[in-house]
Amino acid sequence: AQTVTQSQPEMSVQEAETVTLSCTYDTSESDYYLFWYKQPPSRQMILVIRQEAYKQQNATENRFSVNFQKAAKSFSLKISDSQLGDAAMYFCAYRSGRGGGADGLTFGKGTHLIIQP
Amino acid sequence: DAGVTQSPTHLIKTRGQQVTLRCSPKSGHDTVSWYQQALGQGPQFIFQYYEEEERQRGNFPDRFSGHQFPNYSSELNVNALLLGDSALYLCASSWSHPNYGYTFGSGTRLTVV
Numbered sequence: 001a002q003t004v005t006q007s008q009p010e011m012s013v014q015e016a017e018t019v020t021l022s023c024t025y026d027t028s029e030s031d032y033y034l035f036w037y038k039q040p041p042s043r044q045m046i047l048v049i050r051q052e053a054y055k056q057q058n059a060t061e062n063r064f065s066v067n068f069q070k071a072a073k074s075f076s077l078k079i080s081d082s083q084l085g086d087a088a089m090y091f092c093a094y095r096s097g098r099g100g101g102a103d104g105l106t107f108g109k110g111t112h113l114i115i116q117p
Numbered sequence: 118d119a120g121v122t123q124s125p126t127h128l129i130k131t132r133g134q135q136v137t138l139r140c141s142p143k144s145g146h147d148t149v150s151w152y153q154q155a156l157g158q159g160p161q162f163i164f165q166y167y168e169e170e171e172r173q174r175g176n177f178p179d180r181f182s183g184h185q186f187p188n189y190s191s192e193l194n195v196n197a198l199l200l201g202d203s204a205l206y207l208c209a210s211s212w213s214h215p216n217y218g219y220t221f222g223s224g225t226r227l228t229v230v
Contacts (some may be wrong), residue, residue: 004159035218043205045160045221091159103173104150105209105219107159 004094006047006108012084014116021077021111023092026057031097034068034075035105040088048090051075053097079113087115121210121222129228130198136140136227138193142210143220148172149185149191154205166191166212195227203229 003026013019023033036048051059051068059066063080079086089112093105122141130136131193142149148167152160162175166185189210194203205226209219 002157035219037221042223043207043226044223045207045209045219047218047220048177050218093159104152104162104165106162109157109159 002029002032002094002096002106006090006092006111008111009065009109010112010114012114012116013079015082015083015084018078018080019082019113021076021079021090021092021113023108025073025075025092025094027073027094027096029056029096029098033095033097034066035093035095036064036066036075036077037091037093037107038086038088038111040089045091049077055093075079082115084115084117087113089113121208121220123206123208123222123225125225125228126223126227129230131199132229133176134198135194135196136198138195138206138208138227140191140193140208140210140222142189142191142208146210146212146220147189148183148211148213149189150209150211151191152207152209152225153155153177154207156204160207162179163193198229200229203227 005024034051037045049061065112067076089110091110092108150165151163154160164174165172169185182194205224206228207224208222211219
């Protein structure tokens, strides 16, 4: 079974600075997808960024980028120019490439990101 | 375009009772997945429905069951509620091959007393 580990229960960063959230995963599969989701107090999970394992290029979405290290099974999220609206729980998630996604997502325990004004 | 809609938003039930939670997927999505999120934890996969059938199931007992209707909406049923079933229940919809991720609803907060 796949596991996802987020070793930072909480992170704090000054507004406008850069912060990196860590995620490691364990799998024996070669075909899979990785995601970062944001969960604000409204509770809705919002997709931040996704990465296909077969792609070597790191995904980027505006101020959000990932550092995908496949051999090390590491998938960190970098948030540049942090904004107050970035404050939320951030979850790293894994999805197998087998079965068309029928297995659902495997989530880590999350990192609570605090933005200091 | 409405996203994923879940009802009710909050619910309080007594131990031993049964509960039904509802989910309407995002327009154009045909697959619905359900997750349980205990306080302070990441969501855990319960099951996924596609073409009105349970496609895959996580490590949850048979007390948890579901249904998908022809319009792709879905229900999650939990029988014989336990105190440990208290959690946020999230519904996520997608296309059948969700390479682009899932769209989540805001969840139903279930409290069992």
